[in-house]
Amino acid sequence: MKQISIDIETYSSTNLNQTGVYRYADSDDFELLLFGYATDFGPVKVVDLTQGEKIPPQIIEVLDNPNIIKSAFNAQFERVCLSRFVGHRLKPTGWHCSRVWSATLGLPLSLRDIGSVLGLPRQKITAGKELVRYFCTPCKPTKANQNRTRNFPYHAPDKWQQFKQYNQRDVEVEMEITQKLECFPVPQNEWENYWMDQDINDRGIRIDQQLVNNAIKCQNVFHDQYLQTAKELTGLANPNSPLQLKDWLQQQGIKTNSLSKASVAQLLQTTTGTVHQVLALRQLLSKSSVKKYQAMQKAMCQDGRVHGLLQFYGANRTGRWAGRLVQVQNLPRNSMPDLEEARELVKQGNVPALAMLYDSVPDVLSQLIRTAFIPSKNHHFYVADFSAVEARVIAWLSNEKWRQESFAKNEDIYCASASQMFGVPVVKHGINGELRQKGKIAELALGYG
Known part of the structure; x- marks a missing residue:
């Protein structure tokens, strides 16, 4: 045996989309x-563990x-779930992901x-999504289903047979994709990068649970306070509603x-009094920093x-990694002297101390996000x-002298x-400084053909 193609179906009450496969498994x-599974592109066999x-x-x-x-297609899912099944971590080496290949x-x-896109003779079964929802996720208890919270094969034998066919078809489609792409192999060093990526994801990163939990509690306390103040100032049932708030603002001229x-920030420059105060509260209420803490918690x-x-090759046009769940590639910076x-x-x-010492607790929480990773x-x-690493490498690969000279002089490449x-x-921050952003967009977007 040289190769085995795999597809699995699983159950977990944890929401896969919200938590990722590691928490799910x-x-x-x-x-x-x-x-x-199928070995060496042979016939597919389906093992029904429920039976x-x-x-x-x-x-x-x-x-x-x-x-x-x-x-496997999205091999990380299969490998992590099967690691849980066999009781130990399956090392990434030797695993190929046809999604990465694609x-x-x-x-x-x-x-x-x-x-x-590839025009495969056998396509993924479209009804599979409903079957996955039926067998792989909890169901809502109702009188019709005798208040059960999960569907088992014996609840719908016909659907279960369809589900097994769906599983078989996924293996077949994955094999056909692999065979179609054989003329365009992934370089070995790129598979090694993928395995390194999987090692990084397997290792994960430790979270300060106490900080995360209390950050969410603090945010909820201050959110309620800001909302109540906004209600008192506007008389609105829900001043956090854009529709209601726009109507109220129109009444204020x-x-x-x-x-x-951006619009609220601009309005804050030209308003005063109650309107200014309400817009400032709107700014605080719309601060989404707590979402990252919630993502960590989940x-x-x-x-x-x-x-x-x-996610390795999450950006499939450039080959860049993509951030998932907490979006660690897009964390707010911190500049507080008393961080x-x-x-x-x-x-x-300590809610009272935070209220006394800081004008904007949401901003404090935002700046503390990075410190939740310990x-x-x-x-x-x-x-x-690395400083402008992509731009530097591309300038070197393309032998673009003026860019190389710009870096040698320690100039701002976007300018x-x-x-x-x-x-x-x-x-930057000077003559024609507003054009720098356009230079940045061009620099980051046009380096790839």
């Missing part, structure tokens, strides 16, 4: 339902064998769309088509860590960042690009 009620069938021992052994390719060629990231972050596994924060003191107040849930005991984080584009000098 970490759920106490996680269960492997179906194991579909007492067993995965052959030699197949279990293959899962740990780095010399045999394990191929992404390297700029193809879509869903099995159905890839099958359609302020007409606006939008209450976006995704955190029993080991106190969040996993699966990066440690503020962090301790939030961690202890090293393991007796370890330290060392933070480093330099904008200056070349518009034929005028561009200085």
